[in-house]
Amino acid sequence: MNYKNPDENGYYGEFGGAFIPEMLYPNVEELQKSYIDIIESEEFRQEYQELLKNYVGRATPLYFSGNLSRKYHTKIYLKREDLNHTGAHKINNALGQVLLAKRLGKSRIIAETGAGQHGVATATACALLGLECIVYMGEVDIQRQAPNVGRMKMLGAEVIPATSGSKTLKDAVNEALRDWINNPVTTHYVIGSVVGPHPFPDLVARFQSIISQEIKEQLLEQAGRENPDYVIACVGGGSNAAGTFYHFVNEEDVKIIAAEAGGFGVDSGKSAATTFLGTLGVLHGSKSLVMQTPDGQVIEPHSISAGLDYPGIGPFHANLFREKRAEFFSITDEEALQSAFELTRLEGIIPALESAHALAVLDKKEFKEDDIVVICLSGRGDKDMETYLKKLDEGSGKTED
Numbered sequence: 001m002n003y004k005n006p007d008e009n010g011y012y013g014e015f016g017g018a019f020i021p022e023m024l025y026p027n028v029e030e031l032q033k034s035y036i037d038i039i040e041s042e043e044f045r046q047e048y049q050e051l052l053k054n055y056v057g058r059a060t061p062l063y064f065s066g067n068l069s070r071k072y073h074t075k076i077y078l079k080r081e082d083l084n085h086t087g088a089h090k091i092n093n094a095l096g097q098v099l100l101a102k103r104l105g106k107s108r109i110i111a112e113t114g115a116g117q118h119g120v121a122t123a124t125a126c127a128l129l130g131l132e133c134i135v136y137m138g139e140v141d142i143q144r145q146a147p148n149v150g151r152m153k154m155l156g157a158e159v160i161p162a163t164s165g166s167k168t169l170k171d172a173v174n175e176a177l178r179d180w181i182n183n184p185v186t187t188h189y190v191i192g193s194v195v196g197p198h199p200f201p202d203l204v205a206r207f208q209s210i211i212s213q214e215i216k217e218q219l220l221e222q223a224g225r226e227n228p229d230y231v232i233a234c235v236g237g238g239s240n241a242a243g244t245f246y247h248f249v250n251e252e253d254v255k256i257i258a259a260e261a262g263g264f265g266v267d268s269g270k271s272a273a274t275t276f277l278g279t280l281g282v283l284h285g286s287k288s289l290v291m292q293t294p295d296g297q298v299i300e301p302h303s304i305s306a307g308l309d310y311p312g313i314g315p316f317h318a319n320l321f322r323e324k325r326a327e328f329f330s331i332t333d334e335e336a337l338q339s340a341f342e343l344t345r346l347e348g349i350i351p352a353l354e355s356a357h358a359l360a361v362l363d364k365k366e367f368k369e370d371d372i373v374v375i376c377l378s379g380r381g382d383k384d385m386e387t388y389l390k391k392l393d394e395g396s397g398k399t400e401d
């Protein structure tokens with residue numbers, strides 16, 4: 001099976017497609033027809049790669065994490081997406097899509113954001129390339145990721161609160177889709193993850209695939225082989241994970257692990273672990289696994305991490321789960337916090353709360369001593385300092401064996 005790209009209708013196995021209101025047909029069809037030709041054209045690639053190198057700061061390091069490796073008795077490498085300009089992997093996709101929007105003749109950009117990283121990345125790309133930018137963000141997320149709200153405003157973006165439902169990422173996507181329906185001609189919707197109608201999941205995965213492309217090159221140089229034994233990433237919608245897995249999904253010798261947000265625990269009623277709790281449904285324009293009641297009402301998710309607080313999962317990942325190509329772990333809020341403290345104390349790197357979910361897999365899975373384990377450190381923890389300091393005040397920190 002080819003796990004990497006969807007079929008011509010946008011399906012990964014039984015997941016994907018494009019379930020959209022009629023008003024959006026012209027936009028989505030235009031994208032479906034043109035996205036591959038545009039992003040694979042020589043002119044586009046040159047401009048995009050130039051910016052990735054000299055503006056974003058790629059390639060990001062693949063760091064052999066000696067202290068973490070000693071603790072877990074295996075060989076752990078961290079893919080340092082936290083060192084990108086704006087502090088997360090989101091800029092890889094935002095920059096690509098804003099460049100694409102310019103070529104499609106659009107003058108206005110809208111985006112949704114959870115943790116604020118995708119909003120900041122999109123606002124950054126719009127400042128650079130001279131486009132108007134509007135970012136929808138849940139009211140709860142505006143409170144818990146305040147530093148990123150300030151950055152978006154400074155970058156000239158308008159931040160509009162989403163006040164329905166749980167006032168988090170899902171609700172921000174709803175508002176952004178509503179805006180797009182009302183402004184289909186002038187506007188491009190820069191979706192921040194591998195979700196939404198076809199071709200967005202594939203488009204975003206292609207822009208993020210630079211992560212696994214670099215891992216291959218860097219691992220060959222550092223360890224003498226291109227393929228690790230394991231790749232691990234956290235999954236909200238799934239864009240950093242899709243980028244980390246992309247060039248490995250069709251290679252049988254590489255095992256794939258995804259970390260979802262378990263919140264207070266999968267049985268607690270306050271969770272965002274979609275593969276554990278979800279059933280087949282349609283959310284935000286594509287068919288995938290969705291946390292929903294038997295009659296199709298979306299269940300409000302919960303995660304301490306705004307970027308993982310989402311009741312769905314991209315069709316790319318739903319297919320990996322269904323086909324058992326990837327192993328999924330559910331990580332609780334507390335486990336993620338402990339892993340964030342552990343990385344900080346052992347390596348001097350403060351991770352984003354989202355990325356800390358991927359790190360927490362180290363406590364759940366046994367690795368062999370000579371296994372090579374690559375973990376995507378999707379973002380830095382600056383935006384989460386308030387949460388970390390609160391935890392520190394309560395007396396925490398997993399620092400010892």
Ligand SMILES: Cc1ncc(COP(=O)(O)O)c(C=O)c1O
Pocket residue numbers: 088089114115116117118192193194234235236237238239240241306307308352354355378379380
């Ligand atoms: C640092 C970081 N990692 C991960 C995510 C989750 O998104 P995705 O699953 O699309 O990578 C986010 C979302 O905001 C994020 O900011």
